[in-house]
Amino acid sequence: xxxxxxxxxxxxxxxxxxxxxxxxxxxxxxxxxxxxxxxxxxxxxxxxxxxxxxxxxxxxxxxxxxxxxxxxxxxxxxxxxxxxxxxxxxxxxxxxxxxxxxxxxxxxxxxxxxxxxxxxxxxxxxxxxxxxxxxxxxxxxxxxxxxxxxxxxxxxxxxxxxxxxxxxxxxxxxxxxxxxxxxxxxxxxxxxxxxxxxxxxxxxxxxxxxxxxxxxxxxxxxxxxxxxxxxxxxxxxxxxxxxxxxxxxxxxxxxxxxxxxxxxxxxxxxxxxxxx
Numbered sequence: 231x232x233x234x235x236x237x238x239x240x241x242x243x244x245x246x247x248x249x250x251x252x253x254x255x256x257x258x259x260x261x262x263x264x265x266x267x268x269x270x271x272x273x274x275x276x277x278x279x280x281x282x283x284x285x286x287x288x289x290x291x292x293x294x295x296x297x298x299x300x301x302x303x304x305x306x307x308x309x310x311x312x313x314x315x316x317x318x319x320x321x322x323x324x325x326x327x328x329x330x331x332x333x334x335x336x337x338x339x340x341x342x343x344x345x346x347x348x349x350x351x352x353x354x355x356x357x358x359x360x361x362x363x364x365x366x367x368x369x370x371x372x373x374x375x376x377x378x379x380x381x382x383x384x385x386x387x388x389x390x391x392x393x394x395x396x397x398x399x400x401x402x403x404x405x406x407x408x409x410x411x412x413x414x415x416x417x418x419x420x421x422x423x424x425x426x427x428x429x430x431x432x433x434x435x436x437x438x439x440x441x442x443x444x445x446x447x448x449x450x451x452x453x454x455x456x457x458x459x460x461x462x463x464x465x466x467x468x469x470x471x472x473x474x475x476x477x478x479x480x481x482x483x484x485x486x487x488x489x490x491x492x493x494x495x496x497x498x499x500x501x502x503x504x505x506x
Contacts (some may be wrong), residue, residue, distance in 0.1 A: 240336070256291040258358055267293030268361060269340030269420075273322075273330035275300030278309045284346065285313040285362035287354030297348075298322050298330040298494045327414075328435030332428050335420075344417040350461035351384060352415045359453050360417035368451035369398035369422050370443045379454030380410070396437070396476055404485050408443045408452070411437055412476060415455050422448055434475045441483045472490035 255263040270292055272284065288295065296318045297310045310317050311414040320337045322330050335343060342364055346352050356373075363371040375382040385393070395412035414436050428435065443450055 238261045257292070258289070258291055262293075264361060264365060266342050266361075266365070267340040268342045268344060268357070269294050269296055269338035270344045270346055270354075270357070270421060271298065271331060271334035271338065272346050272348050273297045273298045273300065273327055273334060274302065274306050274310075276302045276304045276306060277348040277462075278302070278305040279304065280348055280460070281309050281313060283350045283461055284348055284354065285310070287352075288346075289354065290359055292344075294318055294338070294359070296334045296337050298334040298337075300325070300330055326431035327433050327441060328428070328438075329431040331435055335423060335428075338420060341420055342417060343420050345414055347414050351458045353456060353458070356415070356453070356455055357417070359455075360415075363451045363453055364417060364419060366451075367449065369419055369448035370439075370450045371417040372410075372450055372452050373413050373455035373467075374408070374410035375413055375453040375455060375457050376409040377452045377454040380456060383459045384457050384459040387450055396480065399480055400441060401438070403480065404441055404444045406440070406450075408440065410452070411440060413455070413457070415457070417453075418443075422446075430479065434479045437476045438479050438483070441480065445483070451497060 255265050255506070256262045256267075266290075270288060272295065274281070274297055277284075285295070295310075295314055297307070299307050300322045307319055310319065318337060320333050322333055324333075331345060337494045344357055344360060346354065346357075360371040360373070374380050375385070382390075393410065393412050397408050399409055400406055400411055406501060412433070416436065417438065422443065424450060425446040426439065428438065428442075430438050440450075
């Protein structure tokens with residue numbers, strides 16, 4: 231049996247319900263909203279010129295931005311705080327992209343974590359596709375430049391060939407179905423960190439994660455993504471050096487069974503909307 235609210239109290243009830251919905255759900259569009267808070271982790275070293283573009287593409291419904299500063303000598307931290315006063319800045323103690331991401335993951339408070347590069351190559355508007363894949367049932371949403379709808383402006387023919395070869399090896403050795411291997415635009419539920427161990431420091435971190443989520447039996451969904459050229463500066467990536475590091479990770483993972491998760495190092499959080 232239905233009941234009708236008296237007209238005198240209906241506006242107050244509707245206002246209370248609207249406030250509850252606003253606190254529990256983050257509107258993405260006029261017809262779509264999500265409940266899980268989303269953290270975006272951005273490892274950066276001397277990326278002050280690129281951050282305005284990177285931050286501008288991030289959707290306003292994300293829960294937090296965690297910037298991991300790799301001891302920048304430019305104005306990376308200052309620019310980040312000017313662009314987003316509530317940014318969480320983590321001082322990287324070690325070196326390398328893998329070390330930076332691990333530190334950033336530990337500082338996240340959201341239920342979903344998105345990995346975004348600071349060079350302007352990733353489009354923040356694609357985050358909704360990653361989050362949709364996770365909310366739809368995936369544990370790990372893996373960006374792919376070579377899935378239908380994806381693309382890249384940045385990879386040389388040599389790097390494409392190397393990525394394809396390494397991807398084929400991983401698919402055959404670990405039973406994966408990846409179309410891309412060495413891409414840093416990914417997202418996952420934070421609880422997945424309890425199922426995989428992250429213990430590498432360099433650019434091979436993405437490959438390690440891709441292998442270990444498969445070994446852990448997590449549900450992976452590829453998300454088509456377009457990679458753009460770096461806007462300013464020069465990348466620290468070395469096709470030969472880092473390609474060999476990726477290959478070593480693959481060979482090592484084939485020999486080692488999945489073990490328990492090692493305790494993560496506690497990062498030095500140096501501010502959320504505060505000065506150094």
